[in-house]
Amino acid sequence: MVKKKEDTIAIRISRALAERIIAGEIDPGAKLRQDHIAEEFGTSHVPVREAFRRLEAQGLAVSEPRRGVRVASFDLGEIREVAEMRAALEVLALRHAAPHLTKAILDEAEEATRAADKSRDVRSWEEANRRFHRLIITPCAMPRLLATIDDLHAASARFLFSTWRTEWEATTDHDHRAILAALRQGDIDNAASILARHVQRISRKPVKTASGAVRESFAIVG
Amino acid sequence: MVKKKEDTIAIRISRALAERIIAGEIDPGAKLRQDHIAEEFGTSHVPVREAFRRLEAQGLAVSEPRRGVRVASFDLGEIREVAEMRAALEVLALRHAAPHLTKAILDEAEEATRAADKSRDVRSWEEANRRFHRLIITPCAMPRLLATIDDLHAASARFLFSTWRTEWEATTDHDHRAILAALRQGDIDNAASILARHVQRISRKPVKTASGAVRESFAIVG
DNA sequence: AATCTAAATTTTATCTATAATTTATAAACC
DNA sequence: GGTTTATAAATTATAGATAAAATTTAGATT
Numbered sequence: 001m002v003k004k005k006e007d008t009i010a011i012r013i014s015r016a017l018a019e020r021i022i023a024g025e026i027d028p029g030a031k032l033r034q035d036h037i038a039e040e041f042g043t044s045h046v047p048v049r050e051a052f053r054r055l056e057a058q059g060l061a062v063s064e065p066r067r068g069v070r071v072a073s074f075d076l077g078e079i080r081e082v083a084e085m086r087a088a089l090e091v092l093a094l095r096h097a098a099p100h101l102t103k104a105i106l107d108e109a110e111e112a113t114r115a116a117d118k119s120r121d122v123r124s125w126e127e128a129n130r131r132f133h134r135l136i137i138t139p140c141a142m143p144r145l146l147a148t149i150d151d152l153h154a155a156s157a158r159f160l161f162s163t164w165r166t167e168w169e170a171t172t173d174h175d176h177r178a179i180l181a182a183l184r185q186g187d188i189d190n191a192a193s194i195l196a197r198h199v200q201r202i203s204r205k206p207v208k209t210a211s212g213a214v215r216e217s218f219a220i221v222g
Numbered sequence: 223m224v225k226k227k228e229d230t231i232a233i234r235i236s237r238a239l240a241e242r243i244i245a246g247e248i249d250p251g252a253k254l255r256q257d258h259i260a261e262e263f264g265t266s267h268v269p270v271r272e273a274f275r276r277l278e279a280q281g282l283a284v285s286e287p288r289r290g291v292r293v294a295s296f297d298l299g300e301i302r303e304v305a306e307m308r309a310a311l312e313v314l315a316l317r318h319a320a321p322h323l324t325k326a327i328l329d330e331a332e333e334a335t336r337a338a339d340k341s342r343d344v345r346s347w348e349e350a351n352r353r354f355h356r357l358i359i360t361p362c363a364m365p366r367l368l369a370t371i372d373d374l375h376a377a378s379a380r381f382l383f384s385t386w387r388t389e390w391e392a393t394t395d396h397d398h399r400a401i402l403a404a405l406r407q408g409d410i411d412n413a414a415s416i417l418a419r420h421v422q423r424i425s426r427k428p429v430k431t432a433s434g435a436v437r438e439s440f441a442i443v444g
Numbered sequence: 445a446a447t448c449t450a451a452a453t454t455t456t457a458t459c460t461a462t463a464a465t466t467t468a469t470a471a472a473c474c
Numbered sequence: 475g476g477t478t479t480a481t482a483a484a485t486t487a488t489a490g491a492t493a494a495a496a497t498t499t500a501g502a503t504t
Contacts (some may be wrong), residue, residue, distance in 0.1 A: 008287045008457070035485070044459045046268060049487085053272055057279030059366060066465055066486060081364045089309040096306075123339045143302045144281060148370060255455070266489045271457085288456060288495055388476070 009043055015052035016041075021060045021071050024048045024165060028073035032061060058151045060158070074159065078216050079202060082155045083220045087196040089132065089149050094195055096140035098188045104179055109135040113176040122164040126157050129222075132176055135197075136183070156220045163205050163219040175201075175222065198222040232272035233263050238263075239273060241295050243282045244380045246387060250295035254283065280373045282380070296381065298440050300422060304377045305442045309418040312355065313373050316417055318362035320410045328402055331357040335398040344386040348379050351444075354398055355421075358405070378442045385427050385441040397423075397444065420444040 017037070022024050032052065034045040041048070052069045055061035063069040109132050116128035130153055138146065175198040182191035199222040207217040239259070242248050254274065260267040274291045277283035285291040298423040312393040331354050338350035352375055360368065397420040404413035 010457085011287065033485070034487095046458060046484085049268075050271060050275055050457095053275035053279070057275070065233065068466090068486070077364075078366065081366050084314055084364075085311070085367055085370070088314045090306070092306055142305050142306075144300065145307055148307070172295045232487085256457095257455070268458090268488060272487095288455070290496090 007042070008047070008050075010047035010050035010054070013037065013041055013043070013048055014054035017051060017055060018058065018060055019181065021055070022154055022161065024158070024161045026071050028071050028162075030071045032069045032071065034069075056160070058121065059155055074155075079159050079218050079220060082152050082159070083200045086149065086152045086199045086220070089145060089152070090137055090199060091192045091196050093137035093140040093142065093145055093149060094192055095188060096142060097137050098183065100139035100141075101136065101183060103127060105135055105139065106183060109176075110180055113173055113180070116176070117169060117170060117172050120168065122161060122168045125168060125170075126160055129173075130157070136179070146152070159219040163203075163207060163217040182187075224272060226381075230269070230272075230324035231263070232269035232276070235259065235263055235265070235270055236273035236276035239277060240280065240282055240376065242279070244376055244383065246380070246383045248293050249339060250293050250384075252293045254293065256291075256293045264271040281377055296377075300377075301381050303441050304374050304381070305422045305424060308371065308374045308378065308421045308442070310376070311367060312359055312421060313414045313418050315364065315367055316414055317372060317410060318364060319359050320405065320413070322361035323358065323405060327357055327361065328405060331398075332402055335395055335402070339392060339394050339397070341392060342390065344383060344390045347392075348382055352379070358401070375382075381441040382443070385425075385429060385439040 017026075017032070026032075027169060034048045034052070037051075038045040038048045051107050052061060056063050056069070060072055061069050062072050090189050112128050112132040116125050116132065119125035119128060127142060133153070137149065140146070175194055179194050179198070182188075182194065199220065201220070201222045202218050203221045204216050205220050208214055239248075239254070246341070248254075254271045256267040256274070258329035259273075260270045263270070274285060278285050278291070282294055283291050284294050311380060334350050334354040334357060338347050338354065341350060355371075355375070359371065397416055401413050401420070403414050404410075404416065421442065423442070423444045424440055425443040426434050426438050426440050430436055
């Protein structure tokens with residue numbers, strides 16, 4: 001969380017708010033009041049409004065003219081949507097990245113997989129998982145595609161944290177290893193098809209709501 | 223071009239600028255100066271800055287902190303990128319939309335194809351073409367996916383107008399008809415694969431530059 | 445003539461103040 | 475009691491002023 005000196009206040013605020021929304025510190029549907037946020041950050045509300053526009057673009061907030069901005073809410077349908085978009089776009093990125101993947105990159109991706117497997121909490125698992133996915137697709141050198149995928153990963157992380165806010169059980173990620181094995185053999189089709197299935201894997205877990213009732217919660221775990 | 227009363231000034235400005243950028247009225251790389259634009263629209267620069275953030279999100283402008291905003295420039299690589307992203311995402315959308323496509327929708331799409339074929343200028347061809355694509359995928363009911371595709375269509379239109387600014391020769395769109403035929407037969411796989419090839423068709427045309435030299439210009443024509 | 449430096453100008457980013465709208469509250473009415 | 479209707483409070487959106495950077499211009503120096 002480096003706050004570069006060159007960054008504008010609006011950018012810093014949007015990053016800070018994005019983190020909170022992803023971490024689930026602000027509930028879906030909650031109102032974001034520009035004056036309150038401005039006061040908290042010790043600024044005027046003008047840069048706050050610009051930060052809102054950035055969050056909107058990432059799909060983390062929704063805004064209605066003159067009626068304010070609220071944290072984007074989500075349901076199972078949107079989780080599926082994000083999973084399918086990720087599958088389509090990450091496969092596309094992987095196919096372009098594959099010819100440029102080096103042994104060094106694949107080794108680093110394997111290291112990320114090990115880090116994910118031994119993570120004791122969701123946050124570090126998510127970080128390692130994202131590192132894996134990013135490593136194998138970045139060499140595609142398609143900036144617009146990568147930016148879109150980044151936003152989808154932010155949404156995924158949000159779903160994940162909302163479901164596994166506290167507890168997390170370590171598992172061995174067989175998919176990641178299978179993808180790496182296929183890539184090492186040069187079998188791109190196989191790697192792509194495992195990846196597609198992998199990011200569409202949606203896991204469910206019973207979660208207690210504030211009222212004491214138990215509902216099913218869902219998240220992308222790939 | 224309805225300017226809804228409910229819309230905020232920032233939204234109106236971003237729409238107006240987006241149109242100009244897509245139409246090629248402002249050159250790629252040109253600086254967008256907030257005070258000048260504010261003066262032109264008779265406002266202060268605060269809503270102009272918000273409009274800039276929206277354009278940035280659509281990929282129509284790029285901004286560097288404290289150094290201003292400029293119209294996004296593009297090259298053949300980015301055109302290919304947009305084409306491939308469209309192929310991946312429109313196919314995904316079509317697969318989800320297909321079960322909900324009615325005869326009425328397909329008839330309307332066929333009408334859009336006819337309108338495209340008899341268009342005498344790029345603008346109306348683009349409008350009809352976009353209508354076709356939108357009609358067959360909208361029933362997927364995946365708002366995030368559709369929003370992303372819309373931004374890609376805006377980019378496509380920009381490439382198109384930059385190449386065929388003036389002249390345009392009417393052609394018969396066999397792909398659209400083949401897609402509709404496949405959909406009417408319920409052959410979704412076939413429709414999807416024609417669509418994927420269709421939106422990746424990039425056409426080239428020699429274009430005279432300001433200095434008198436002739437360069438090749440490219441655009442997505444699907 | 446080319447290049448470096450310093451002042452002048454332009455432009456971006458932010459703040460404070462104000463207008464316009466929406467939301468919340470309370471009184472009046474059926 | 476519940477529903478309107480007015481009034482007050484909070485909130486969003488914009489304007490105008492100011493500070494901070496970047497860019498340009500002009501002059502000095504080599």
